[in-house]
Amino acid sequence: MVQAQIMSGKGERKSDLHFKRKTFSQEEGKFVCTSEGNATFCSHSTVTTEIVCFSTVTVSENGLSEPCILLKHNSKKRTNFKYSLLLFHCTNILEPCLEFKLQYEVTDNVTVLNGPTVLWTHGNNVYCVSSKSNIISIVPVSFSSVKFIGEIKTKGIAIVGVRECTAEEEHDSQSDQAVWGNELIAYFLESQSIFDGALFLPHAYSAVVTSLLILTVEGTEDNLETSVIAATSKNQLIFFEGGMPKKVCQLPFDGPIDIRQATTGRNEVLFVVAFSSGKVCAVRKECWQVVSSWQNVQAMHIDDFACCGSDQILLIFENSSIIEDNLENFTLTDVCEITFTSGLVLIEELQKQLEVKDQILMKSSKALMNLVYGQEYSLSDAEEEGLVSLWDEERSSQSSSSEILAVPKKLPDLVDKVWQRVIGDSWVVGVNLKDAAYLSLDDISLSLLMDNDICTAAPVIQWNSNMLHFSKILPFVSFRPCQAEPNPKRKRFEPSATFSGSAYDEESFSQIQKSELWAVIAVTDLSHFLAFGDQNCTVLLHATLKENPQGGWKGGDRVIFQCSTIHFSMEDITLGRYLPKLMMNSELLTGYGSVGGRSEVQESADEEVFHGLSFPAQVKVCSRTADLDQI
Incomplete structure (x- = not known):
């Protein structure tokens, strides 16, 4: 996790970006700073620097996944806006990879995707700029509202939004566009192709959908198979497959604005929904029910913070502060096996459990290394008494380790x-x-x-x-x-004879x-x-x-x-x-x-x-x- 903060000196003509790289320590139950650095932006006293958004992207040049930050530099007159995208390298070096200037302020649907590529909306248009070209381009489709901007594994960057019907389409009273007054359009940036949004969900839902999450898009243009998760203004989470609704879950709060996917332990899939009121809930894919919810959430992040090979949900609550370089008032959970809460009273019991796990892991690692190098390793009877199976399976009494x-x-x-x-x-x-x-x-x-x-x-x-x-x-x-000879002329092959x-x-x-x-x-x-x-x-x-x-x-x-x-x-x-x-x-x-x-x-x-x-x-x-x- 990277934490950054803009610090401006009083009366000084510069702005400092102070950043820290932190990892979660399971032993201490908190985020620990592993490295930190500073970057100075020399500018006039009339120019201020602000943070627009954070993201983690895959850099096309080296294929590595690195965190990045989008900064905005604007004058006090607010007539010119300069944006710069910086990459955080593991060596605590900030690398500027993208810069562009605009005559307006970017506020809506700002998204940073792999490449890196920056996309945003202004008016009814969607704009994008990548680190390869550094040229701002406009998507050739006008959207009255954008429901999804993201990257799909098989199709690349996709934009799904609502387009108002034209006068010619309104005359066709039998079309879905004319009935509902608008239609869903999907645009794929790399192939520059346009698809009917009905392949994702019916046009009737375009007026009530507040957020989309596209899971899969497979097949050809003539036979496109899709699966989509949509949150509606009716406080419902709906699963669409092939453009048809399959599952519906009633959400516990009003105003869903964002949907994210988390793959937790034992390959369980959760859909985490954020609401405008600072509330968050998690819906399990298997049962399609709400399994947990939280309130007074200031920020939500999904990543493998515990370094266990699966995702966890990091919830930073309101009134959270940094005391002695420690993040306070947060919860890290996968709604299954892992839950860490700041200020936990039973921290001693948690530390004891972690010590036992560390001992078992060390002994298991030592046994594996001995096995690889052909050495014998055995546990004492006292050590074997406390061991249990790590999986839900019966222990065979007829076979030993x-x-x-x-x-x-x-x-x-x-x-x-x-x-x-x-x-x-x-x-x-x-x-x-x-x-x-x-x-x-x-x-x-x-x-x-x-x-x-x-x-x-x-x-x-x-x-x-x-x-x-x-x-x-x-x-x-x-x-x-x-050629094969008659049977009387064939010589019998003796077993003792040498085959020549x-x-x-x-x-x-x-x-x-x-x-x-x-x-x-x-x-x-x-x-x-x-x-x-x-x-x-x-x-x-x-x-x-x-x-x-x-x-x-x-x-x-x-x-x-x-x-x-x-x-x-x-x-x-x-x-x-x-x-x-x-x-x-x-x-x-x-x-x-x-x-x-x-x-x-x-x-x-x-x-x-x-x-x-x-x-x-x-x-x-x-x-x-x-x-x-x-x-």
């Missing part, structure tokens, strides 16, 4: 090779298996253990794992094709056809690692064993293999060393090669590419139509 994590000594080495590729904006890590006969292929995945020298807390990064199955060609033994390659061995060829290759891959967004630079990661393979009485292990046992250590290098990515190596001759992918010797693929290619993923040369792809979108 050592049976779940220990790798059987008789289990052969299953890992053939570990590789990595960069495809588009994704980082792909794969493990080729020598033999998957001992593993349950329905329950197998990869994870990466990062070096924690660069940060105090390991980042929570989501990986998508999948199992790929290919037919594999072993090196062919050359033979001469010949001159005879046709149907059993060997059948074995070649049945050869298979299994590869486990994990895919994540490359932008997660850009902030950490060069990094060593340990690749761990999580799997469940099959039943094998001869091997000395039981079916269903969970094991973790330490496959290898890979190096994530920004220099190698810049030089394109991890990019797939595409083959110029597409005919090499259509067959197994010649049967009289090594194929052209085996002779010339070190690697083969299968739909954008590069595999080692011994992996022979039998199909060119496989779909890797399931990864």
